[in-house]
Structures are given as C-alpha cells and as structure tokens.
Amino acid sequence: MSAQQSAAIAARLDRLPPSRTIWTIIILISLGGVFEFYDLFFTGYVAPGLIKSGLFTAQSLGFFADLGAIKVAGFGTFVFATFAGLWFGVVLFGQAADKFGRRVVFTWSLIWYVVCTAIMAFQQTGEMLNIWRFIAGLGFGVQLVTIDTYVSELIPRAERGRAFSINQFITFCAVPLIALLAWRLVPIKPLGLDGWRWVVLVGSVGAAAVWVLIRFIPESPRWLALQGRQAEAEAIMADIERRVMAEHQIALPAPQPAAPEAEGKGRLVEIFAPAYLSRTIMLSIFNMAQVIGFYGFAAWVPTLLIARGITITHSLEYSFIIAIANPFGPLLGTLFADKIERKTQIIGGLLVMGLSMAAFSQVADPSLLILLGVLFTLAANIMSYAYHSYQAELYPTRIRARAVGFVYSWSRIAAAFAGLAIGLLLNVYGVPGVAVFIGIAMVVGIVMIGVFGPSTKGISLEQISR
Secondary structure: OHHHHHHHHHHHHHOOOOOHHHHHHHHHHHHHHHHHHHHHHHHHHHHHHHHHOOOOOHHHHHHHHHHHHHOOOOOHHHHHHHHHHHHHHHHHHOOHHHHHOHHHHHHHHHHHHHHHHHHHOOOOOHHHHHHHHHHHHHHHHHHHHHHHHHHHHHOOHHHHHHHHHHHHHHHHOHHHHHHHHHHHHOOOOHHHOOHHHHHHHHHHHHHHHHHHHHHHOOOOHHHHHHOOOHHHHHHHHHHHHHHHHHHHOOOOOOOOOOOOOOOOOOOHHHHHOOOOHHHHHHHHHHHHHHHHHHHHHHOOHHHHHHHOOOOHHHHHHHHHHHHOOOOHHHHHHOOOOOOOOHHHHHHHHHHHHHHHHHHHOOOOOHHHHHHHHHHHHHHHHHHHHHHHHHHHHOOOHHHHHHHHHHHHHHHHHHHHHHHHHHHHHHHHHHHHHHHHHHHHHHHHHHHHHHHHOOOOOOOOHHHHHO
C-alpha cells in the first residue's frame, strides 16, 4: 500500500506547473550544498598556504608520515584524509537518508560540517589537521548524496534536469569565492592568523548562516508516503499544491495514473539484484573514471599552472579566473537540461574535458592556458550536473540514497588514489603525463555511459526504477 501511496504523491508532483514554490525549495537545498562544494574545492586553493605553514614535515604529520610506504607524503596526506573521510562517510552513513529521512540527514550533516571544519582550522600539527579533515569528511560526504536524492524527489519530472543544473549553478558559485579568498588571503596573515585558516573559517561561518534557512525545507513527501507516514506526506503535498494554485491562480489538472515502484525490502543488497546490477556496475566504474578528470584538474589547477611555468602568485590569480567559469557550466545547462538526453550531456562533457586537457598540456601562453582551463571547467560542470541527476534517477525511492551513496563512494576512494597518481605523474612526466591519465579515464567514462546507460529524459522516477 505504501508504494501505491508514494506513486500517487509522485503523480501529483509530476503534474505541477513550473512554480516559485518548488523552485524556492530547490534553491534552499542548493544553498545548503554550497558549503559542501566549498569544502571539496578549497583543498587545491589552500595547498600553497598549508605547505608554507610547515604542517607536512614528517615530525608534524605523526603517524600519517607512515603513509609514505604507499607513496603518500606531505600535502598528499591531506588530500588522502579528505577523500578517505568522504568515502567512509558515504559507505557508513549513505543509508541514513533512506532510514531517517532526507531533511534530518541534510540538516545534521551541515551542522557536522560547521563544527568539524572550524576545529580543523585551528590545528597546529599536520597530524591533527588530517584527523579533523577525515572526521569532517565523514559528515559532509553524505550531504552530497542526500542533496541528489532530495532534489530528484521534489521536482516534477519535466524539470528534473533543469533543477540539477540550477542546483549546481548555485553550489559551484562557491568555487570562484574560494579562489578569490585564496588569492587574496593565502599569501598573508590577517590578524596574525595564517591566510589559509581564514579561508577555511569563512566556509564554517557561511554554513552556519545557511542552516537557519533550511528550516523552511519540507521532508520529501515521496519518502514519507513510502514509510507509511501518509498523513505527513499528505499535509506537505497539500500545502505545496495550495501554494502553487495560489501562485498561478488556476486549478491543477488531475494527476495521471502512475504505476508504483516494484516492491522491495529497502536494503542495500537490492542494488545487486538483476534489475539493478548492471546499473550499479556501470555507475561505479563511471564514478571512478569521471572523478579523475573532474578533481584531477580542479584540485590541482594551481599546481598544474606552476608546472607550466607560472609563478605561485600568478597561479592563484589565474586559478581564480578559471574558477569563475564553474557556475556557468550548469547555468548553460538550463538551456538544454531537459531537452537533450541526460547520458548524451554526460558523454559530451567527458569528450570536451579530455580534448581540452590534452591541449592544456601542450601550450605555455598564459591566455591560452586560462582559455583551455575555462573550457575544461565548463564541460566538467555540465557533465557534473547531468550525472548527479542521472544516477539519482536510476534507483527506486526506498533505496535511492543507499544506491547513490554506494556508486558515488567509488569516486571518493578513486579521488584519494588518483591524487597520488597525478602527483607522481606530474613529477615524472609533467603535465602531458597527467593529460594522458585524464584522457584514458574520460574514454572509460564515455564507454560506460554510452554503452550501458539507459535513457531517462522525461520519464517518471517510478517508471525508470521499474
């Protein structure tokens, strides 16, 4: 019965016209995600300041210095701790949103981020810095999974792609902010405090302010109905419908009959059942491949520019210019997000990323480096919003957060080790070696999505999951 009630709620959501009511909810969710992206991306931008602070000597790193046995040394331990925390967080807590609700996990993971990152900003040794980086990752890693689940379940199917493009436009606005703050603060010590610490603290303060706003976000009525909490689901759905009708001054059309999701027990093991196994394998491999290009460039762009002969100061300045492009990829996507098949957008983004990285490795002129960096960034972020929407569409509501968490977790562990590989390749083969590595990964991602990915454009979540 709960599956039928959830399908009825979904049908009522899908017949809603574009409205300020729904888009306000999407924007508030996205504001909560801004500081998750802030945290993910500040790693590369504060790297010069962290290294200059002397936090990555063997004595300062404590037991993290032992990671040298697997070629993890210096600043690499911070990158490793970041993505290891994200991976464990998604694996351990990825099912929390399916069990306790989207809104609860969304809220508390933001609080976790604020507290742990603020503590991290005042650590005086590399060892404690990495420990708090890992702990912070446990909490905010599950936030991104929850956001994907949340957005996909609240938006009518005709606007699902556009919702993810707007979501990522807002969240990617964090990247130029980080780059600007790093450019201006990392080289100096305002009030005697290292500039990189100020960059970290800005994220915590901003996230605390956003936490006040998310009180106005409702729980997913789809999820509530599936849990048998029909009265709560009905109250939220009725309130949304009432506000949409008042906004448009029209009566809503009758919802179209909708088939419920296939029955299941709501356990992680379901993603390995015959109905979903090929999707799980495809998305797991894809996530490992895409992250090599996405974070391989974004997290290393200041270092890659230095390797192309740019000074540290100019590297941060040019990185800021490139970072400005981050929100504009998803913004461009609003023009075609629901007109072009999702998998086609992903493949196109991966192709442009591979080609622009290859060209980046061969030029030295600063203006060309910036232009290619901007092109790579635009393509990467179009690919990003498209695949975040895509992977959330491929599983049923009862296991959506668990499934997205599992396949997404592979990008975290891959990013941890890809960072090591990129560091090694950069030292031995320079930027061309990094470009070959990223190019191979992009080909793998294209094959996974192009050959094994199903179509989803304009199809209801319940139908896709069947």
